[in-house]
Amino acid sequence: MDWPAVRDLTPAALQAMPLPAPGTSKEDRGRLCVVGGSVQVPGAALLAAEAALRAGAGKLQIATVRSCATALGVAVPEALVIGLPEDATGEIAPGSPALRAALEQCDAVLVGPGMRATPFLTRFTARLHQMKATVVLDAGALNGGVCAGAGAPFILTPHAGEMAFMCGGRKEDVERSPLEHAIKMASDTSSVVVLKGPRTLIVGPDGEAWIHEGGGPGLGTSGSGDALAGLITGFAARGATPMEAALWGVWTHGEAGRLLAGSVGPLGFLAREISLQVPGILQRFNCADS
Template structure:
């Protein structure tokens, strides 16, 4: 892990506990870490809200200890504070007990009445390490918090949210603001956790970044710092054939899918892009494309003649292909050709009856880009989204891009990247074809599959974000120059 990727590391709850222990072993006391955590929450609150009535809900562990620090600092700054505790004060131990003594004020039992008159609630009941569904008094006050629609600042995560998976354990109240510490966790960026957290602040509480080197980190949030040093920036010494020749295999009916994919491939920087078009619809492709070359396929649909051009080094199949034996044959031809291959949509679904035939054929660089439906047709893996994507990559020996609002990019070696910049406007027809084209264009230029997939997903999301409302899939390739200028300018200025 390079220095640039440190900030994008996602720590599991057990890895975060290891980081805490390593910091304490290095000389930072647990009491000081808890004090810094609570103070960071107060700082974030004061930046967003004026003084108002606050209720602080504290749990029986370290998250509750953070809550006691928050309550003390807010009170000392002149905020009217009420504090409720789940369980008995005598049950608190260690650092939490220490900060309870420093609070030195009323501690009320946890009940819905604590919310009466509250204008802000600090949720410090349970942190990211919660492993069971909320019940009893904890669930009751969270239900009351949801019903009251009060603004909430969550400490670490909204109580009830699994920090490793982003899933809700029973019930969780949406937060306006969540303050976590040192590094994010997967649950902060996986859905629905990302949405429940609201605005997310990652606070520095004095844990030295050096502790990361001893942690087996395999998950990261997507961002240019992960892959930009390997991004294929054009060189003045290159000509078009050195920037790769990508082939997009077109379908007979849904011709727009392959055309959009080809345009995205070209916008991503591939030196040459060709579409292999069925002879019967070759005029449709040829008449609508100028910078993209259109080659007619043999009537049988075989790719042998086209793939005899050794300059072609990356192939995309699936957009508009149709689920058929022909699609299966074309995929197997491409995989046997020793080219980099991207399989999307129907090129994946066509193997729903025999996934092993697909997996056995993947022996070179390959990226699969399924949405949930396509994924479930070929993979029988259990677990949360992150786990399923990683297990699928291991089963197929391909990089798997499991698409969605929280797209996961997984490599066969266990590494995974979670994307968080995709706006909901991407939920429209054809955007997946554009994404597949971006990844293919980057692989044509020599980018490794995992990096190309991560870069393509991030660029795709950023293009949609910058375009804004009203987006349709055809808009995305045209946004790429703006996104690339911003990205490369930022990189060169560092």
Template sequence: MFLVTAEEMQNLDKLTIDQVGIPGVVLMENAGLQVVKVIKEILGEVPGKQVAVFAGKGNNGGDGFVIARHLLNMGAEVKVLLNGEPADITGDAKVNLNILQNMGQKIFTINNSNSLNIVKLTLVYTDLIVDAVFGTGFKGAVNDHMGKIISLINESGKPVVAVDIPSGLEANTGQVHGPCIRATHTVTFGLPKLGLTIHPGKEYAGQLHIADISIPPDLVKKQNFNKFLLTKELVAQMLPKRHSQGHKGDYGRVLVVAGSEGLTGAAVLTSTAVLKSGAGLATLAVPRSLHDLMEIKLTEVMTKPLPETEKKTISRDALEEVIALTESADVVALGPGISTEPATAGFVRDLLPELNKPVVIDADGLNALAGNLEVLKKIEAPVVITPHPGEMARLAGIKTEEVQNNRIEVAREFAANWRVNVVLKGAETVIAGVDGSLFVNSTGNPGMATGGSGDVLTGVIAGLIGQGLAPVRAAAAGVFIHGYAGDLGALEKGQAGLLAGDILNLLPKVFRELEGA
């Protein structure tokens, strides 16, 4: 599903009006009716119910007037509270305000401090609140007075249906810069706005409904939008199809360079995840001392011993052997459990410029790059990096908090500046492509913050690149699949007891579901 910015949606509305010829007032009517549909589901019986519609001066308020009219016609007791004066309203919103007034509906203005008592009293008796104060035209923070009203609404404990987007939330970033409506439901029009799908906006939006207001799908397709919400249908389309004459070499050879003493599990999880994601062959290269152990632990994965340091980590002398191994590989996964040993970090920095195969760099592989980002510019093959917020902060030289407050921007900027595909992990993982594309994940849960979970993800992404997916699509599909397996695991075991091995073992089930989707 496409995700849009406020400007992209406004342009789409405009094209629908100007080129397709659907008048704005018709779009507004459709929008209002779609919200009424959701309200009916929440309220059950509408006649006799009390509904408070908080409206603003723009078109979001106009939608509010349409909603008020339909609910009145259905027998609800509706109170319209306008954050402004009726004389301020123009255009399509004015048309709908006039209709309400012609129907004899009183409009309460709430843009002055005397109005707080009206608001408080209304909230005591209302069964449901409609938030039509600000929509996609909103930027920055609400003023103090509106902030007080928003706080009263949030404290009321009543169901709140946000029209298009909760008032106070920025559509493009998902950021709030002051009080913001905490909706129980948000009915968004046409396409979901980016900010509704990502922290913290996602939490403010509550249950998200995507409502058709009759913007033609062909018009949407023509826009070449490059931001996506990852859904089962989208990921199922991305996955490679296996053909009847298939041979294991057709499904990719993946080289995993991983592990050190005490961190053998990372190597096992990554290389096994490669195979469980459908890749044909996986070779695991590990420090020599760990090799025999791996031969016992792993059956389907091939193994290669590498020169090691005294600390039983990969040594700089391993460079030539690893380069030789990459010759017969389609993709390399580098980093899980390799340790932060300086000689091993040096090996990573020596290896990367020599690679001519796509590479997924994770964990200690990324730590080797912090402060040495110029190495990224020397890699000719496509790169996927999979930092968690702390690793992203270290790489970008900023604070973790800055990363978390601006996840989309940080990932996109890093991808553009360093020409690497970025998987920024965390709640709502975002994937930013070198090509400017953006994917926001919709699967996963806090139970997945457990040792080894990231190693599994690295294996899935590398396994999918091995099968011919473009790196950014492999990253996006891999993130969704990994999260989905984690969600199934949490259903079975609960979040606290979820282990990376559970996620790994559920991968086949997820792939099977997606084959049928």
């Protein structure tokens, strides 16, 4: 397929958009909140949260269902964990002032990993346009529909099936013309769209488009998307723009997959192993001190 207007996402391209300097304390690297997890899928919030810290974010909060909060607090002792009311299906329920308070001081927010679409989640994401923070929407937060809003662009991270749901079309149509779907969604929602797949497309609301083909088939594993969303949010918390955070997240995720394919095998490595590779990747490319 000939996509002449799409740029290749390479280390050389990233060197032209270095990450913000790390500073000397956690306050310098931003505060983020992961809103996610459910009784059935509590680990998704953990995968995303750990990836955000590995990307260099300074302070982490996790807002999840109350019945899983203690376990997550033990699993991620670096985080402040907020237990939220849950509904009869084990999803986060409305009515928590603690959640609103947690988001007020955040530089970046990730919503959706490990969650299903619910009326609460749809209403909640609609209100996030009022925030100054960079907002990353993943998984269940995508299925409720995303509307254009003022402020910084959202970062949307759908795979082909989720994109089809958002567009009201078919997965096969998205797979046949992914660039066209990504450009339209980015324009319609004023967002940065990361359309995940063997070839991941990153498209901005102004039509700026990038493609990344690295990482290998091993990244197509359960929880890999949660790690990617966490990396993007971590880079955004550090002060990267929405487009820069998306590009750095996609490339670093792919590079981690490439390294794991060499050390573990092309298939069979776990999503939890992805974020462990990230500090070394950033160090080798002189990113941690840039």
